[in-house]
Amino acid sequence: MSELEKKLKDFLELKKQYDHVTTLLYWDMETGTPKLGQQAHVDALTYFSTRSFEMGTSDELEQMLQALSEPKEYEALDDTMKFIVTRMKRDMDKDKRIPKDLFEAFVRAQAEAGNAWRDAKNASDFSMFAPHLEKMIEMRKEITGYTDPGKEIYDALLDNYEEGMDTETIDHLFGDLKKELIPLVKQILAAKQPDDSKFKGHYDVDAQKKVQNLLLDYIGFSKDAGSVGETEHPFTLNFNSKDVRVSNHYYEEEPLFAMFSAIHEGGHAIFEQNVNPAYDNTVAGSCCYMGVHESQSRFYENILGRNKNFWLPIYDKLGELLPQFKEITLDEFYHEINHVRNSMIRTEADEVTYCFHIILRYEMEKAIFRDHVPVEKLPELWNEKMKEYLDIVPANDAEGILQDMHWSDASFGYFPSYLLGSIYDGMYLEELEKELGSVDELLAAGKIREITKWLNQKIHWYGSTRTPKEVIANVCGKEVSAEPLIRYFKEKYSKLYDLNV
Ligand code: ZN
Numbered sequence: 195m196s197e198l199e200k201k202l203k204d205f206l207e208l209k210k211q212y213d214h215v216t217t218l219l220y221w222d223m224e225t226g227t228p229k230l231g232q233q234a235h236v237d238a239l240t241y242f243s244t245r246s247f248e249m250g251t252s253d254e255l256e257q258m259l260q261a262l263s264e265p266k267e268y269e270a271l272d273d274t275m276k277f278i279v280t281r282m283k284r285d286m287d288k289d290k291r292i293p294k295d296l297f298e299a300f301v302r303a304q305a306e307a308g309n310a311w312r313d314a315k316n317a318s319d320f321s322m323f324a325p326h327l328e329k330m331i332e333m334r335k336e337i338t339g340y341t342d343p344g345k346e347i348y349d350a351l352l353d354n355y356e357e358g359m360d361t362e363t364i365d366h367l368f369g370d371l372k373k374e375l376i377p378l379v380k381q382i383l384a385a386k387q388p389d390d391s392k393f394k395g396h397y398d399v400d401a402q403k404k405v406q407n408l409l410l411d412y413i414g415f416s417k418d419a420g421s422v423g424e425t426e427h428p429f430t431l432n433f434n435s436k437d438v439r440v441s442n443h444y445y446e447e448e449p450l451f452a453m454f455s456a457i458h459e460g461g462h463a464i465f466e467q468n469v470n471p472a473y474d475n476t477v478a479g480s481c482c483y484m485g486v487h488e489s490q491s492r493f494y495e496n497i498l499g500r501n502k503n504f505w506l507p508i509y510d511k512l513g514e515l516l517p518q519f520k521e522i523t524l525d526e527f528y529h530e531i532n533h534v535r536n537s538m539i540r541t542e543a544d545e546v547t548y549c550f551h552i553i554l555r556y557e558m559e560k561a562i563f564r565d566h567v568p569v570e571k572l573p574e575l576w577n578e579k580m581k582e583y584l585d586i587v588p589a590n591d592a593e594g595i596l597q598d599m600h601w602s603d604a605s606f607g608y609f610p611s612y613l614l615g616s617i618y619d620g621m622y623l624e625e626l627e628k629e630l631g632s633v634d635e636l637l638a639a640g641k642i643r644e645i646t647k648w649l650n651q652k653i654h655w656y657g658s659t660r661t662p663k664e665v666i667a668n669v670c671g672k673e674v675s676a677e678p679l680i681r682y683f684k685e686k687y688s689k690l691y692d693l694n695v
């Protein structure tokens with residue numbers, strides 16, 4: 195190892211300490227810091243994250259990366275270090291083009307927009323959020339002009355979250371889905387619907403936590419390299435591959451929420467726990483592609499978790515922990531966890547109509563960044579699209595355009611990742627069955643860990659070192675297509691709802 199490479203490694207090792215403390219403070223604030231202790235945590239968090247940011251944008255780091263990029267130095271690096279140097283240099287070059295005062299103003303405006311969004315949502319009044327949204331849009335455009343000069347803005351935004359994705363590709367994928375799913379959902383909704391009355395009741399929270407632990411263990415979440423906390427909204431947070439935290443929320447009347455959140459976050463966590471440990475705490479570790487990440491959480495939640503055979507080996511245990519399920523047959527349970535309904539809220543949607551919630555948001559973002567639709571017209575456009583895709587109209591802004599927080603921190607371009615994840619899942623499923631045989635049979639035989647192992651080897655191990663398109667090409671040997679997902683929906687739901695498709 196050259197002197198220079200050693201110097202970079204020492205530098206990153208020190209930066210890692212600041213990041214570790216930052217992550218820990220954040221986790222503690224979300225899961226356990228008492229109200230009066232919050233301010234001291236915020237102060238410490240600001241201190242440590244600022245130190246890390248300063249190191250990450252310092253001239254010292256820039257000079258090291260520059261020197262290591264010179265052919266003679268670069269060629270002597272191993273593949274992991276080559277990736278780290280190239281990626282860090284690319285990201286740094288982008289970030290450094292943003293004027294410092296613009297970046298600071300953006301961070302401040304983001305915080306204000308976040309607060310305004312919460313207030314507006316509580317009051318169900320879009321006009322309170324509108325000026326902040328406008329500011330977020332303008333600032334995002336301005337920043338993108340610096341980071342990606344000459345590039346079409348919305349394409350650059352998509353690329354931020356799912357490298358290599360652009361509107362042309364997504365138009366094509368989502369267009370195929372729309373064409374097939376609109377008539378499919380019409381048929382489903384016209385068919386006989388499952389009876390959900392048996393699910394009503396009171397479900398003990400301690401027992402729900404036991405079910406969650408059972409599920410996490412079942413799918414392959416390592417308790418030695420992870421733990422569970424309780425938060426308002428479930429999420430996953432990782433320090434490195436040896437310490438990945440998931441959180442959950444428990445509703446006494448809604449046992450399915452915590453169960454499927456556990457499986458979803460468990461999928462994110464299994465990903466992070468199985469990245470090559472040599473990548474820990476570098477840009478090579480912790481997958482940074484949101485579509486690829488969602489493809490794992492959603493594979494566990496939907497493709498596996500909403501398959502009847504997933505539950506076959508553990509359904510009796512579920513009944514032991516939550517006795518209400520003894521009164522519900524596995525068949526009734528299976529129908530309810532796949533109950534298709536046109537609903538207002540994205541996060542509560544079934545896996546089929548969920549696609550429309552994302553297509554709608556994607557089209558809204560295109561309207562904002564390509565067609566320059568003014569902000570005050572957005573609620574109307576939202577409601578028109580809800581009517582078009584889901585045949586329902588929000589009664590107010592809170593259950594309409596204000597329901598998600600993503601636009602309040604300018605995360606434009608993020609939403610499509612969720613559906614891209616499901617599209618990838620259709621492709622993985624097809625390939626997995628080619629290699630390992632029927633998923634139904636594997637699940638029924640309690641061999642879900644074999645599926646986890648396959649995902650570990652094919653996807654998780656590589657962390658961020660493979661871009662989304664490279665992941666798909668390596669796993670499936672072809673380009674991204676929505677066809678397998680469409681086929682999966684048609685096969686599954688024609689049986690569930692007794693349809694002729
Ligand atoms: Zn997720």
